[in-house]
Amino acid sequence: MEELVARLEEIAASVSRADYDAKGYHLDVTVAPDDVEKAALVLDEAGYTLEAITGVDWLGEAARKAEAEAKAAYAAAKKAAEEAGEEPPEMEPVDTSGLKDEMEIVYDYTSYSHLFRVMVRCRVDRDNPELPSIHQVFPGADWHEKETHDFFGIVFTGNPDLSPFLLPEDADYHPLRKDFSA
Amino acid sequence: MSELALSPNQETFVLNLGPQHPATHGVLRVKLVMDGEYIVSAEPVLGYIHRMHEKMGENRTWAQFMPNTGRLDYLGALSYNHGYVKAVERAAGIEVPERAEYIRVITVELNRIASHLLWFGAFVLDLGGFTPLLYAFDDREMILDLLESVTGARLTFCYFRFGGVYNDIDDDFVTGTREFIKRLRKRLPDYHNLVTKNIIMIKRLKDVGVISAEMCRKYGATGPVARGSGIDYDVRRSEPYSVYPEFDFDIPVYHEGDSMARYMVRMDEIEQSMRIVEQALDRLPDGPVKAEKVPKIIKPAPGDYYSVVEAARGTFGVRLVSDGTNTPYRLKLRSPTFSNLSLFGEAARGMLLADALALMGSLDLVIPEIDR
Numbered sequence: 001m002e003e004l005v006a007r008l009e010e011i012a013a014s015v016s017r018a019d020y021d022a023k024g025y026h027l028d029v030t031v032a033p034d035d036v037e038k039a040a041l042v043l044d045e046a047g048y049t050l051e052a053i054t055g056v057d058w059l060g061e062a063a064r065k066a067e068a069e070a071k072a073a074y075a076a077a078k079k080a081a082e083e084a085g086e087e088p089p090e091m092e093p094v095d096t097s098g099l100k101d102e103m104e105i106v107y108d109y110t111s112y113s114h115l116f117r118v119m120v121r122c123r124v125d126r127d128n129p130e131l132p133s134i135h136q137v138f139p140g141a142d143w144h145e146k147e148t149h150d151f152f153g154i155v156f157t158g159n160p161d162l163s164p165f166l167l168p169e170d171a172d173y174h175p176l177r178k179d180f181s182a
Numbered sequence: 183m184s185e186l187a188l189s190p191n192q193e194t195f196v197l198n199l200g201p202q203h204p205a206t207h208g209v210l211r212v213k214l215v216m217d218g219e220y221i222v223s224a225e226p227v228l229g230y231i232h233r234m235h236e237k238m239g240e241n242r243t244w245a246q247f248m249p250n251t252g253r254l255d256y257l258g259a260l261s262y263n264h265g266y267v268k269a270v271e272r273a274a275g276i277e278v279p280e281r282a283e284y285i286r287v288i289t290v291e292l293n294r295i296a297s298h299l300l301w302f303g304a305f306v307l308d309l310g311g312f313t314p315l316l317y318a319f320d321d322r323e324m325i326l327d328l329l330e331s332v333t334g335a336r337l338t339f340c341y342f343r344f345g346g347v348y349n350d351i352d353d354d355f356v357t358g359t360r361e362f363i364k365r366l367r368k369r370l371p372d373y374h375n376l377v378t379k380n381i382i383m384i385k386r387l388k389d390v391g392v393i394s395a396e397m398c399r400k401y402g403a404t405g406p407v408a409r410g411s412g413i414d415y416d417v418r419r420s421e422p423y424s425v426y427p428e429f430d431f432d433i434p435v436y437h438e439g440d441s442m443a444r445y446m447v448r449m450d451e452i453e454q455s456m457r458i459v460e461q462a463l464d465r466l467p468d469g470p471v472k473a474e475k476v477p478k479i480i481k482p483a484p485g486d487y488y489s490v491v492e493a494a495r496g497t498f499g500v501r502l503v504s505d506g507t508n509t510p511y512r513l514k515l516r517s518p519t520f521s522n523l524s525l526f527g528e529a530a531r532g533m534l535l536a537d538a539l540a541l542m543g544s545l546d547l548v549i550p551e552i553d554r
Contacts, residue, residue: 022275024489024490049399051402051516052516054501054514056486056503056511108501112420115420138401139401139528140401140402140521142524167229168229175234176236176240
């Protein structure tokens with residue numbers, strides 16, 4: 001286990017332990033999109049199996065974060081000004097136009113022999129969601145990638161066929177994107 | 183595997199199996215490239231009854247999604263109820279009274295027996311034996327009646343609630359369940375005499391459709407499919423939840439990896455489920471069946487949560503992403519047969535068509551749960 005964690009730490013941007021009882025997984029691994037295959041290889045060698053791949057659309061998350069931060073900063077500035085007996089400053093509008101939205105891809109790994117769940121996640125640019133396929137490592141990933149492409153429009157480069165899988169064959173929409181409405 | 187099937191330069195043709203075909207047990211299509219009677223390649227085509235449950239989840243409150251969980255796997259719906267409430271209870275930190283957990287285990291195990299019985303009947307029907315189906319449905323009917331008396335439904339259950347169950351079980355249910363177990367104990371040897379030891383059955387299943395343990399791991403297969411390939415993995419034991427650790431039961435594992443092994447795993451699981459139900463009835467504690475302090479509107483703390491249960495077909499997982507509001511931000515349903523079926527293409531290569539149908543039957547497919 002410790003060896004696996006050490007090997008994942010070598011390739012991952014961050015590795016942190018999670019509280020299993022509260023979260024349902026033991027290890028939270030964040031990798032760069034180009035490293036998902038390396039992570040898959042490490043877990044494959046350790047005898048792990050891939051349970052699922054899925055996505056999360058974080059549309060507007062960056063803007064919400066920036067606004068929340070600006071609000072907090074303004075509240076602090078206002079309080080400081082009030083304490084100093086000065087006129088509180090005007091809140092300036094937050095410019096969120098330059099912020100990039102992201103999509104998250106989550107891989108759930110588990111082992112048949114011992115209870116140690118590893119979640120690998122990475123984020124891609126929402127305007128150009130692309131990352132390598134891992135179907136060469138885990139052939140079972142093929143279908144999960146097809147499904148994730150259907151639902152989110154995330155492109156897994158190297159996947160043999162990303163035409164609609166669960167959706168109708170002429171589908172040109174991605175229903176789990178947050179800006180999709182029927 | 184025949185010489186012909188292995189040499190690609192022979193003349194081949196495409197055969198469409200389904201989407202309306204009795205052997206696919208639902209609306210599944212398989213595109214087969216055939217070389218005579220042998221399969222060169224098999225490609226399942228999914229999505230005929232895709233309903234986008236995951237999007238529905240994002241448009242209703244946590245509690246309003248409950249009925250959807252009964253419509254994924256219509257043969258083992260209570261396991262899916264359990265998987266979902268367990269995930270939300272984990273996210274929202276809801277405690278479940280002991281009696282409620284016992285009732286959950288009793289009803290889920292009864293549902294598992296019902297699911298395996300139906301599979302048994304339908305599987306033997308696939309192989310050309312009609313009579314066992316009638317026996318299996320006869321027994322399964324008793325379970326459905328029992329479950330109907332407490333849940334109000336026969337198939338698409340929506341019985342569990344966050345923090346407990348909707349309805350307490352009564353004495354009639356307890357005595358009825360005991361009687362049923364007594365009856366099924368007598369009937370199971372009949373099943374084995376009639377079907378398991380039948381020479382035609384053995385010839386059709388033994389050493390046919392072998393799936394290796396490594397293939398199971400590479401494709402993420404779980405449940406009876408993995409256990410028929412020698413993998414000792416059952417969520418009830420490997421990742422204990424509910425009150426399962428309190429019961430004494432075995433995990434049947436067969437190492438052959440053929441269709442017969444998967445058949446035997448399920449038949450043995452019926453016996454183990456009966457053991458669990460009996461122990462749970464013996465030790466059924468008194469008390470409430472629903473936690474008192476469950477808020478009307480649930481708002482789990484922001485973050486992601488994962489939770490799995492052992493359904494009749496394997497590992498059912500629910501991944502939740504909460505943004506702290508009263509609706510899920512993302513709700514992912516990981517269904518076991520989706521992964522189990524994904525290995526069909528590789529496993530069926532080079533097989534006779536009739537044997538491949540036996541292999542497909544032994545995977546125990548429920549299409550609404552694959553397509554979601």
